[in-house]
Amino acid sequence: MDELILGGHTFTSRLFTGTGKFGSRSWIPKMLEASGSQMITVALRRVDSGGRNENILSFIPENVVLLPNTSGARTAEEAVRIARIAREAGCGKFIKVEVITDMRYLMPDNWETLRATEILAAEGFVVLPYVLPDLVLAKRLEEVGAAAVMPLGAPIGTNRGLDTRELIAMLIENCTVPVVVDAGIGKPSHAAEAMELGADAVLVNTAIATAEDPAMMGRAFSMAVEAGRLARIARMAGTSVEARPSSPLTGFLD
Amino acid sequence: MKTIHVNGEVKQIEMASLACLVRSIQKDTSGLVLEYNGRIIREAEWANIELYDDDVIEMLRFVGGG
Numbered sequence: 001m002d003e004l005i006l007g008g009h010t011f012t013s014r015l016f017t018g019t020g021k022f023g024s025r026s027w028i029p030k031m032l033e034a035s036g037s038q039m040i041t042v043a044l045r046r047v048d049s050g051g052r053n054e055n056i057l058s059f060i061p062e063n064v065v066l067l068p069n070t071s072g073a074r075t076a077e078e079a080v081r082i083a084r085i086a087r088e089a090g091c092g093k094f095i096k097v098e099v100i101t102d103m104r105y106l107m108p109d110n111w112e113t114l115r116a117t118e119i120l121a122a123e124g125f126v127v128l129p130y131v132l133p134d135l136v137l138a139k140r141l142e143e144v145g146a147a148a149v150m151p152l153g154a155p156i157g158t159n160r161g162l163d164t165r166e167l168i169a170m171l172i173e174n175c176t177v178p179v180v181v182d183a184g185i186g187k188p189s190h191a192a193e194a195m196e197l198g199a200d201a202v203l204v205n206t207a208i209a210t211a212e213d214p215a216m217m218g219r220a221f222s223m224a225v226e227a228g229r230l231a232r233i234a235r236m237a238g239t240s241v242e243a244r245p246s247s248p249l250t251g252f253l254d
Numbered sequence: 255m256k257t258i259h260v261n262g263e264v265k266q267i268e269m270a271s272l273a274c275l276v277r278s279i280q281k282d283t284s285g286l287v288l289e290y291n292g293r294i295i296r297e298a299e300w301a302n303i304e305l306y307d308d309d310v311i312e313m314l315r316f317v318g319g320g
Contacts, residue, residue, distance in 0.1 A: 018318075018319065018320030019317075019318040019319060019320075020318040020319045020320040021318065021320070022318060025318065041319055041320055042316045042317070042318070042319055043316070043317050043318065043319025043320075044287070044314050044315070044316055044317070045314065045315060045317045046261045046262070046312065046313065046314055047261065047279070047280055047286065047313040047314065047315050055282075055284045055285025055286075055315060055316065056285070056315075056316045056317055056318050057285050057316050058284065058285065068316070069319055069320070071319050071320075085287060085289060085294065085314065086316075088287075088294035089287040089294060089314075089316075091316070156320065183320075203320070205320030206320065209318075
């Protein structure tokens with residue numbers, strides 16, 4: 001597949017993945033190998049002395065780029081703090097800014113996200129903000145130094161696909177930074193649809209992690225992303241209401 | 255006895271160093287991220303940090319997330 005350059009890093013896979021919701025974390029390296037995904041999200045939490053406390057980083061091969069998220073942040077300041085800790089802890093310079101206060105639909109707070117993006121971009125982070133697809137906001141994010149914009153297709157974990165399709169299309173047509181569709185992608189055909197629409201990449205977590213065979217599902221998503229990307233580059237034929245014959249209608253049996 | 259804050263909770267402790275405190279809470283320290291009064295402290299330095307009243311400690315770890 002053609003390369004995607006983000007934050008000075010060259011990606012040959014346009015499928016970004018996540019580490020949440022796996023029944024067993026031992027699926028993570030298998031999924032990464034089967035899908036060829038080269039970037040994966042992680043979250044930062046307080047240690048729970050009684051709970052499951054495996055170090056998630058030990059399941060991620062070194063050649064895969066870490067994309068820590070700021071989940072749990074309700075304000076720009078909290079997101080900035082999480083980002084700084086993640087970088088200090090050796091997670092690199094990539095950060096997915098995610099600021100959420102609405103707990104029913106997990107809608108991102110676009111205003112706080114813009115503030116956090118501005119601060120973190122100025123500090124040298126490669127900032128990938130998770131947003132509701134709003135063209136005006138996306139242009140502002142570009143101005144303050146976002147490395148990409150990550151519009152949601154549908155609320156996190158809903159598997160509904162591109163509910164926001166037309167709004168994402170506006171971002172794709174008008175943004176100069178890469179557009180990565182994040183959240184809501186529930187099956188490979190959704191991922192292919194996003195790529196056909198012109199998205200630069202997709203981020204898929206729930207649909208892969210909660211499949212019965214996450215490795216095989218990772219491979220399925222990877223093929224769908226590649227198919228969608230190739231279709232976009234090859235320029236798809238237009239549609240029409242009336243039939244247009246694909247075989248000659250004259251010259252035989254007439 | 256000293257009164258410190260660990261992950262948002264007030265704790266009365268007798269341990270002298272950060273290393274002792276951490277190991278009393280978490281036996282497995284792999285991947286542990288420790289913030290001591292707003293500063294990330296590498297594991298090699300934990301034993302050199304002496305605890306005082308009102309210290310604020312955050313013990314964090316990377317977990318699965320999307």
